[in-house]
Amino acid sequence: MTTPLMQLRGLTVDFDTGPRFVRALHGIDMEIRRGETLGVVGESGCGKSITWLAALGLLGGARVSGQVLFDGDDLLGMGPRALSKVRGGRVALIFQDPASALNPVQRVGRQIGEALALHRGLRGDAARTEARRLLDRVGMSNAAQRLNEYPHELSGGMNQRVMIAMALAGEPDLLIADEPTTALDATIQAQILDLLGNLQRETGMALALISHDLGVIADMADRVAVMYAGRVIEEAPAADLFATPGHPYTRGLLAALPDLDGPRARLAAIPGSVPAPNGLPPGCAFARRCAHVDGVCETAPPTLRVLPDAPARHVACARMDALWCGQNSVAAAPQTRERANA
Amino acid sequence: MSDVLLSARALARHYPVRLPGGLLGRPATLKAVDGVDFDLARGEVLGLVGESGCGKSTTAKLVLGHVPPSSGEVRFDGAPVPTDRRADWRRLRRRMQMIYQDPLGALDRRLPIVAQIGEPFDIHCPDMPRPERRERAAALMASVGLRPDQAGSYPHELSGGQRQRVVIARALALDPELLVCDEPVSALDVSIQAQVLNLMSDLRDRTGFAALFISHDLKVVRQMADRVVVMYLGRIVEEGLPDQVFHAPLHPYTQALVSAAPTPHRRARNRIVLPGDPPNPVDVPSGCPFHPRCPAAVARCRSEVPSLVRDAGRAVACHLAQSAGGDLSPAPRALKAKVA
Numbered sequence: 001m002t003t004p005l006m007q008l009r010g011l012t013v014d015f016d017t018g019p020r021f022v023r024a025l026h027g028i029d030m031e032i033r034r035g036e037t038l039g040v041v042g043e044s045g046c047g048k049s050i051t052w053l054a055a056l057g058l059l060g061g062a063r064v065s066g067q068v069l070f071d072g073d074d075l076l077g078m079g080p081r082a083l084s085k086v087r088g089g090r091v092a093l094i095f096q097d098p099a100s101a102l103n104p105v106q107r108v109g110r111q112i113g114e115a116l117a118l119h120r121g122l123r124g125d126a127a128r129t130e131a132r133r134l135l136d137r138v139g140m141s142n143a144a145q146r147l148n149e150y151p152h153e154l155s156g157g158m159n160q161r162v163m164i165a166m167a168l169a170g171e172p173d174l175l176i177a178d179e180p181t182t183a184l185d186a187t188i189q190a191q192i193l194d195l196l197g198n199l200q201r202e203t204g205m206a207l208a209l210i211s212h213d214l215g216v217i218a219d220m221a222d223r224v225a226v227m228y229a230g231r232v233i234e235e236a237p238a239a240d241l242f243a244t245p246g247h248p249y250t251r252g253l254l255a256a257l258p259d260l261d262g263p264r265a266r267l268a269a270i271p272g273s274v275p276a277p278n279g280l281p282p283g284c285a286f287a288r289r290c291a292h293v294d295g296v297c298e299t300a301p302p303t304l305r306v307l308p309d310a311p312a313r314h315v316a317c318a319r320m321d322a323l324w325c326g327q328n329s330v331a332a333a334p335q336t337r338e339r340a341n342a
Numbered sequence: 343m344s345d346v347l348l349s350a351r352a353l354a355r356h357y358p359v360r361l362p363g364g365l366l367g368r369p370a371t372l373k374a375v376d377g378v379d380f381d382l383a384r385g386e387v388l389g390l391v392g393e394s395g396c397g398k399s400t401t402a403k404l405v406l407g408h409v410p411p412s413s414g415e416v417r418f419d420g421a422p423v424p425t426d427r428r429a430d431w432r433r434l435r436r437r438m439q440m441i442y443q444d445p446l447g448a449l450d451r452r453l454p455i456v457a458q459i460g461e462p463f464d465i466h467c468p469d470m471p472r473p474e475r476r477e478r479a480a481a482l483m484a485s486v487g488l489r490p491d492q493a494g495s496y497p498h499e500l501s502g503g504q505r506q507r508v509v510i511a512r513a514l515a516l517d518p519e520l521l522v523c524d525e526p527v528s529a530l531d532v533s534i535q536a537q538v539l540n541l542m543s544d545l546r547d548r549t550g551f552a553a554l555f556i557s558h559d560l561k562v563v564r565q566m567a568d569r570v571v572v573m574y575l576g577r578i579v580e581e582g583l584p585d586q587v588f589h590a591p592l593h594p595y596t597q598a599l600v601s602a603a604p605t606p607h608r609r610a611r612n613r614i615v616l617p618g619d620p621p622n623p624v625d626v627p628s629g630c631p632f633h634p635r636c637p638a639a640v641a642r643c644r645s646e647v648p649s650l651v652r653d654a655g656r657a658v659a660c661h662l663a664q665s666a667g668g669d670l671s672p673a674p675r676a677l678k679a680k681v682a
Contacts, residue, residue: 186558186599187393187599190613190614191616193613212531258539259561259564261607264564266540269539270533273501
């Protein structure tokens, strides 16, 4: 097997809260292979965004340790100069709110030009032609005119296209998209997801898609990592995860989601709420909300382990062996769903 | 006493705006809501879906009398809703309450929550003895699943889901007949969203309030609503039962919305990707407002505004979905439609 494009090993983040450090990430292990889409899903505060900000050295004031290997080089040990070559060049980031990520007092063309100058050394007419080509590529009509406009003259969907064009300026191997469509309307979200899928097919870049929306993740991802309270609690191929979720939290999330099809039934809500990072229980962070909790859950946090008979799937649950066998015998057959856009 | 609690007739709200151009700008009219008709029966939940700028929230404000309509009217229990914010409006507001998207913005940060939940009694029932007010506030807290020891908490000490429970408790304090909910769970995480939706269903079963339930999330609307109205650019484009609208949408816009709704339970599906952005409500296209983005549009759509035609409990405003005989059938999904 070829080495993954990016590998996070034991990534931890501690925030300085004054009197003491509070651990927000408890040793994240994740990898992205070339060209694949990794979906990272979880509720607010689970650490899904922090993981990637920490990996790229964008978390000022926090203590970050572990290893972030990008194409074999450890980004955490890199000097600022080398890091800024990777960041924005080989790894690009787009955020939820494009309007606040763009500079409001500079024309769109100039902002794309800046990225082109930094990462490709293009200036003047060459940069302008390339910027125009990039805007065409992300599906902006009338690209030549758009270059002279300011972000406030464009809609939210257009601004997100500009962000994607800037991200493409460095011809990245990996695009990290942090809730790229959360602020957008449903029909615009469909456009942006469509665009990201097409760009990925054309350029072969890998995509890390961070979202709270299980539907978006199900649509886009090849593989999914589910996070809870600063840990990855399940990781699996997307089709498997949504057909037969393993971890009780993943099962709970899917059951709590209302649906457009099927009979309308009362939602199966997960009781309680996510514990605060400075008040985590000694054992599994989900134990207090879990229907399958047992004595073993309260001793130590469970680690990610391979599921029996499913080598591509990992679950961090002390009771997984019992739960998984129970589920497979009862629920696996009717739940098999055809694998979409494989 | 009729069965209709709330009715809107040819309801419109236009705002004068100034567009760039000239010394002081060019005057124009923004038609936030442009001729909306609907009825809401007692105890019914009407879902209102649409994208930002389609007039959902303006409709909510019109219903509550927060802004006066430019034309048309809203009637609550047979009488027009006053908009003058005087005594008669206040009396009516007792019977209709609002739940907003952002609970932190709807709560007073400097008051303990029990005082906020009891505040409607202070305003509307000044004669109620103090111990009874306290007792009723405590009962409300219990009914929305807040613990008695949280009574003295301030909003910042609670989680988002708990804050929304406080807002719901306060809205239900006076047993309103109508609740207007504007994106009540959009700011909440999935697991908490399910808790709040279940709570609202339970409270509805117990108290029988009617609701105007506004959301951009089709899944949430299907979960809560008895009937659904889809809006686009200030007008109703489709109406029907949730399963009719979401399983066999008639209007091409609804078809696109439904196909684009992200749900993990339908991985293999054809997403209809509409071109372009929703038009600026200042500059509504001629004919059918949806025609520039419509994959099925024909020449007639560019010139003639489709009216909302009703048939057997459903309604649609689309030339292609209406036959000459008055029957409604889904608009054809044109070959042009880009299926991703």
